[in-house]
Amino acid sequence: MNPQSGRTRDGILFTDQYQLTMAQLYFRKDLHERPAQFDYYFRRYPDYGRHQAGYAVAAGLDPLLEWMAEVRFTDRDLELLRGQRNSRGERRFDEPFLEWLSRNGTFDDVVIKAVPEGRVVHALAPSAIVQGPLGVIQILETSLLNHLNYPTLIATKASRIHEASAGRPSLEFGMRRGPAFGANAGGRAALIGGADFTSNVGVSHELGVDPKGTHAHSMVQVFMALGHGELEAFRAFAEVYPDDCILLVDTINTLKSGVPNAITVFEELRAAGHEPVGIRLDSGDLAYLSIEAAAMLDEAGFEDVDIVLSGNLDELEIWQIRAQILDESTRIDIDPRRIMNRLVYGVGTRLITSQGHEALDGVYKLVAIQDGDDWVPAIKVSDTPEKIPIPGQKKVWRLYDKRGRATADVVGVADEDFTDSEIKLYHPHREGVSRVIQRSDITEVEDLLVEVYRDGARTSPSPSLDTMRNRRTADLDRLDVGVRRLVNPHIYHVSLTEQMKRLQLRLIDEAKGR
C-alpha cells in the first residue's frame, strides 16, 4: 500500500527472496507465463489459550489490491537485483529474466476472487483464489499473505472484543505497542472487526471516523510539577474541551482524589451550561472502581457520565469485569445494567498484537496449473492430514438453513451446483467423516467468492468502512450463537462436495503412488 513512498521495501520487493529465484526458474523452464491458481486460506482459528475463536473476520484485501495496482519493478529494483551475486560472485538473476520482470512483472494479468472484507470466514475454506501467470503469482505470495494474515487476525480479535462489550463501545488504543507502521493496518482492521473508534489519528481520518482519546497522566503531572494539582489540570481540560470532557482519574488516587476532583469540575461545567462526558479508569480493580465511581457520580447527579475503562483489556477481561459487576450487584443491591450501560472499553496492546495468538496461519497453496488447454489440479501430500490442501479450480458456497443461519461452507469443483435433493458433505481431511443434508432444508446457497481484481485494478471502488462493518454484522447475525461463543465455540462445518472429495483422494493416491 506504500508504493508511493518510493522505498524499495514497500514496493514489489516487499517479498521473500525465494519467490524471485523460483520466478527465474519458471522463466528458464518457460513456465513463467503458464496460467496457474493459488488459493489463500487459513488452517486454524485463533486459539488464545484460555479462549478460542470459532470464526474469523476477513480484512486486509483492499490495501492488498491497492498495493498490487500500484507496484511494479522499478529501475532501482532491477538494479538491485542485477547486483545480487551467487556464491561464485556471478550474477544471480540474468538479463533476459530481468527484462521480462521489467515488462511483465506487474499484476495486470492476475485475477482474484475473494470474500470481501468484513465478512465472516472459516478455516480451510479458501477466502481468496488467485489466477495468473505462474511467475507473477509466485512473486505475489509473500505480500498477499502479509496483507491478509495480520489484518484478519486483528479484525477477528476486534469482533470478539465487540461481542464481549455487549453493545457498549470499544476503542482501539494500541498504536504505541503496535508493530511499527503495521499498527496502521491493525487500526484499520480493528475498525472493520468491531472497534467503534481508534485513537490512531491518521487511520481515523483516512477511514472517515472521529479519532478518540482522553488525556494522559502526564498532563496531570505537568500541573503538579508546576505547583498546581489534579483539580487545576482537570479544570484546564474542561475549559478547553467543555463539551468533550473525559477526565483520567487515577493519576493520584482514583476514589479519594480523581473522582471527587472530576465531580467538582463536572459541577462547574454544568453550571456553565455544558454536559460532562466521562471519566477514565486506567489501573486497579476496574470492576470495583466502576461500581464505586458510578455511585459517587450518581450521588452528585451525573448518572449519564460514561466510565471509560483501559489497561490490559481483552475479551476475557471485559467478560470478567461484567461478571464481577453482576456478582457484586446482587450483594449490594444495585442494578448492574445501570453500571454496564455507562462503560466504554479502551483496548490497546492485547488487540493490536492479538495477544495469545500472534499470527494467523494463512497459507497460499498451488492448486492448479494449465497444461495445454486443460487445467491440471495440484496437490501437496503431508503426514499431517490437515495440511493437505483442497485441490483444483473450485467454488466456495455458504449454505443457510431454514432459520436463515449459516450452516456450512462447502467447497466443490468449479462446475458443480446444488440441484440434487440430497447433498453429501465430506470432512476436508478426516477420512470417512461425512453427512447428508436435504436440499429442501437449505434456504440459500451463496457463492462466497466474488471477483475483486482484474486488468491491473480493483473491479469495484474501495468499500467504505460502513459497508465492511455492515457485512460483518449481517454475517454474525446469521451465525450460530454457539460458533460466536468466546470460549470453546462450536465448530462450524467446512465441507467438501462428493466430487471434490473424490478429486482430492485421487490426487493423494497418485502423489503417494509415484
Place this chain on the structure above:
Amino acid sequence: MNPQSGRTRDGILFTDQYQLTMAQLYFRKDLHERPAQFDYYFRRYPDYGRHQAGYAVAAGLDPLLEWMAEVRFTDRDLELLRGQRNSRGERRFDEPFLEWLSRNGTFDDVVIKAVPEGRVVHALAPSAIVQGPLGVIQILETSLLNHLNYPTLIATKASRIHEASAGRPSLEFGMRRGPAFGANAGGRAALIGGADFTSNVGVSHELGVDPKGTHAHSMVQVFMALGHGELEAFRAFAEVYPDDCILLVDTINTLKSGVPNAITVFEELRAAGHEPVGIRLDSGDLAYLSIEAAAMLDEAGFEDVDIVLSGNLDELEIWQIRAQILDESTRIDIDPRRIMNRLVYGVGTRLITSQGHEALDGVYKLVAIQDGDDWVPAIKVSDTPEKIPIPGQKKVWRLYDKRGRATADVVGVADEDFTDSEIKLYHPHREGVSRVIQRSDITEVEDLLVEVYRDGARTSPSPSLDTMRNRRTADLDRLDVGVRRLVNPHIYHVSLTEQMKRLQLRLIDEAKGR
C-alpha cells in the same frame, strides 16, 4: 520513516488523538513551548512463558530519527484537523493552535540522547531521554514508543535465537505472517539482533545484506502437476542455481524421496564441477531427520552440505533440537558436533511476532519541566511501586567490574560522578534494598546515553548494520553468562544513586502529601 509516501497515516498524524488535544491544552495555557523532558524505558524484560529474557537489544532508533527529521504538519494534515468537530458540532482545534502547529509543529527544537541501536539495554534504565517544547514532545510520544517498542522486542528475540544457535547461522523468514508493513521493521530488527540474513528482499537491499531463500513446496508441486516429479524439479533448480543449490526435501517424503533425489542431483552437480550447498527440512521431527539425512549425505560423500531447518522454530525449539541430537549421538555413537555444525536455522513466525511475549511494555514518562530558570523534577505515584518512574534530569551509567563485565546500570542525577571510594546503590522501587560497591572494584564507568538528535536531524550518519551488530556482540561479551541464559536468567542490577533515591522518595512524599 514513510513520510515520503504522502499518506496521512505515515506522517506526523501517526500518533494518538489525545496527544493533539493535550498539545492544544498546553497551547491555550501557554505551556506548549515550555521545555520538558520525557524518558523512554521498558519496565519488564520479555517473558515468553517457558523462557525469559534477562536483557534486551535496543533497536528502532534510526528509523525514528529519520521519521522525525522528515515529518511536519502538511496542509492536508491541518485541513483534516480543521475538520474535526466536538459533540456540539464545533471545531475541536482552533486556528491559532493550528497555525502554531503549522509553524512550530516539527521536531527541530527536540534533543534526544539515547543508547545506540544494537546495544544491550535493561529494564527501568532509560534508554532514551527526550527534551524539547512540551507541546511537541507530547505529540512525539506515540510514534516514539511505536518506533522503539516493537523493534527492540524483535531484536531481543533474534539475539536469543542467535544464542541458541551457538554459532550456526539463523535466517529471518517471517514476513508472510508478520504484521503488515511492520514486517519490514521486524526484519531490520532481526538483522540487528542476531539473524544473519533475512528472506525479506527490500530490507536486505536497504541494509546491504544478501537476501536468502531456498525454494517452496509449490515449485515441486508444479513439476508434479505437469507429470514430472520431485527429481525433475530438483534438477531444474540445480540447473538454474548450480552454485547456490539448496533443495527442500520434504514435499513428498523426506527420507524416502527428498534426500535420495537431492543426493542424485548433488552428484550430477558435482560431476559438472559445482559444489551443492544444502538441503532444507521444513516438517517432521527435525532432530531425527537431521541425523538421518546427515548420515545419508555423508554416505554419499556430501559431508559439507548444510541442513537448513525451518518450521515453528524459536530459541527453545533450537535448544531442543540440539539436545535431542546430543542425546541420540550417545545412543548411536556419532559425533553430535558434526551434525550441529552443518545446521542452519530458518526462523519465521515466532521471531517476527515475538511469540509468547507480543509487546514490549516501553513507556514514555514526563520526568521534568522547566519553571522559570529551573528544571522541576516530575513524578507519578502509583500503588504499583514498579510503575513509579525515576524522576528528573539524569545520567545513566554502566559500571564494569574487574573482569570487564557489566555489573550494573546506574541512574543518577545529572551532575553526579563516581569519585567516592564507596558507591551506595539503591533498588529502583523496592524500599530499603541497597548495596555498597567499592569504587576500586569498578574498572570503567560508561555514560550510556549519547546525543543522537538535535536541530531537526541526526547528530551522526545512519549507522551501518555491521556497526549495530558489533555493538551487540561487544555488549553481550561483557554481559554475565547468567544474564544471557535463555531460561530463568540472573537479574541484572539496575540501581539508583543515593542522590537519585533521595529525590525520588522526596517527590513521592510530596505527591502523596498533597
